[in-house]
Amino acid sequence: AQKITQxxxxxxxxxxxxxxxxxxxxxxxxxxxxxxxxxxxSGEMIFLIYQGSYDQQNATEGRYSxxxxxxxxxxxxxxxxxxxxxxxxYFCAMSALTGNTDKLIFGTGTRLQxxx
Amino acid sequence: xAGVTQTPKFRVLKTGQSMTLxxxxxxxxxxxxxxRQDPGMGLRLIHYSVGEGTTAKGEVPDxxxxxRLKKQNFLLGLESAAPSQxxxxxxxxxxxxxxxxxxxxxxxxxxxx
Numbered sequence: 001a002q003k004i005t006q007x008x009x010x011x012x013x014x015x016x017x018x019x020x021x022x023x024x025x026x027x028x029x030x031x032x033x034x035x036x037x038x039x040x041x042s043g044e045m046i047f048l049i050y051q052g053s054y055d056q057q058n059a060t061e062g063r064y065s066x067x068x069x070x071x072x073x074x075x076x077x078x079x080x081x082x083x084x085x086x087x088x089x090y091f092c093a094m095s096a097l098t099g100n101t102d103k104l105i106f107g108t109g110t111r112l113q114x115x116x
Numbered sequence: 117x118a119g120v121t122q123t124p125k126f127r128v129l130k131t132g133q134s135m136t137l138x139x140x141x142x143x144x145x146x147x148x149x150x151x152r153q154d155p156g157m158g159l160r161l162i163h164y165s166v167g168e169g170t171t172a173k174g175e176v177p178d179x180x181x182x183x184r185l186k187k188q189n190f191l192l193g194l195e196s197a198a199p200s201q202x203x204x205x206x207x208x209x210x211x212x213x214x215x216x217x218x219x220x221x222x223x224x225x226x227x228x229x
Binding site for chain 2: 004035037043044045046047050091093103104105106108109
């Protein structure tokens with residue numbers, strides 16, 4: 001069965017520092033996608049970054065990068081130069097092909113707090 | 117271009133009452149999804165749809181029904197609300213299988229007393 005594990009319930013980081021949020025996954029499918037979403041206190045889900053299982057290079061989007069280690073089944077999110085506005089819940093998710101559509105399976109999330 | 121919208125934003129129901137949550141998207145997406153989010157948990161898939169007139173069960177479908185009569189709309193119904201259905205409900209849509217990204221609505225906070 002597919003599963004996403006986020007072992008850090010909460011993380012603290014000082015402004016302008018980098019932080020890594022951990023995510024491990026379990027799947028037997030050779031083709032899958034890995035996603036990170038941000039959920040600020042206002043509640044909406046904001047897409048941050050995507051990594052395909054066949055992508056050779058780690059995905060990057062501005063200050064976000066995804067450290068994809070396929071053999072370890074990990075997909076950690078790295079936020080560089082943290083900002084106060086990065087304080088939020090962060091969810092790792094995996095696309096699981098079921099039937100004829102991909103469904104997202106989410107981890108339980110990590111609450112990141114950025115302090116001055 | 118509004119993206120994904122959800123109606124209502126908040127609702128309080130009494131046990132046994134029924135209601136319908138409306139999700140609308142203006143991106144011409146084929147696929148639409150309903151998730152629920154409970155405290156301390158990630159989102160869990162309730163039902164999904166791969167196109168107009170089609171629906172399928174997700175991970176936690178019991179107590180809910182859905183309909184996709186129009187491509188742009190995906191309705192989630194609670195026939196007889198229970199306190200266990202107190203949650204935040206998110207609708208999402210995506211454009212194609214092998215989904216690169218699902219676009220989420222702002223959520224509906226439902227409380228069942």
